[in-house]
Amino acid sequence: MGAAGGRRVLVTGLLWVALVTAVTDEPPAHMLAEVLFCQPAMPSLGLALTFDADQLFWFDFPRSSWTPRLPDLPSWPPGLEPPAELVRDATLCQDLRRSLTERVTGLLPESKGIPVADVFPMQPPALGEANTLVCMVGNIFPPAVEISWQLDGVPVTQGVTHTHYTPTADLAFVRFSYLLVTPAAGDIYACIVTHEGDNASVVTYWVPQNPDPTEELETALCGAAMALGILLALLGIAMILAARRNAHG
The missing domain is CATH 2.60.40.10 (Immunoglobulins)
Structure with a gap:
């Protein structure tokens, strides 16, 4: 576990920006997060910008461009975080990962979540x-x-x-x-x-479930129930009349 855990050390950089109107003890109304990660596995680099846990943009390192999560989102502002700066951050992340890997191999267990x-x-x-x-x-x-x-x-x-x-x-x-x-x-x-x-x-x-009854089937069931109700009502009236006749007889 030690060697494998060392090779799979993941370094994640977090930049959290709380969008609040005042400094209070209450939790922030909204949260903007930019997360950079690097690892030996693919993808070796990743950078995501999220707002309230919803991804807005993903930086495509091979193409050096921001990709919106949804097609309706506007394009990334060209002057904000140029690709050259992000590449430097990614290089620092990889260098730090390799350095930490050498130091913690055999000392720290592998951290892994079960999907x-x-x-x-x-x-x-x-x-x-x-x-x-x-x-x-x-x-x-x-x-x-x-x-x-x-x-x-x-x-x-x-x-x-x-x-x-x-x-x-x-x-x-x-x-x-x-x-x-x-x-x-x-x-x-x-x-x-x-x-x-x-x-x-x-x-x-x-597994797809059987669809709900159609309107025609619902109408047929309602009609059958109504007919049965009328039949039972007529039967009840007939029994009452028969009982009265027997009483007078």
Whole structure:
């Protein structure tokens, strides 16, 4: 564990900015965070800007550019944190990681989180209608997991997209994976999460449920219930009249 733990030491730099109107003992109304991490695994470098735990931008080091999390977000201001400054920070992070690795190998245990996955549809599911399955993977540490999909035990690669890693307040990461689906009765979807270098995986299943009764079926059931009620009422009246006749007779 010692050598492996030393090689996998992760250095994370945090810059927290609390957006509050006054200095009080109350928790901040909003939180802006910029997180830089470096590690031996891929991705070897990562830089995310989040607001209230929602990722706004991700810095693409190979392309030296900021990527918005959502297409509707405005572009990153050119004069704010030029790529050259970020590259220097990343180099410092890597140098510090290598230096710490040499010093703590065999002394500190490896820090690793067990991923937790949850699968749910983006829209209310209906058999035969297009939808998107979301696999939300939390408690990721270090940020080096592979997310894949299966349908009835067969790997699925078409219609799959992944997000970058989003840092969380507990110094872990969360990542999302999306799969375009048209669910049918009997389908079994699986989201498989594997940590780099692990022999075990976390698997979460999603099975489409039968749709709710249609309006026609609901109308038919209501009509049948009403007819049954009328029949029982007539039967009750007939029994009352028969009882009265027997009493007079």
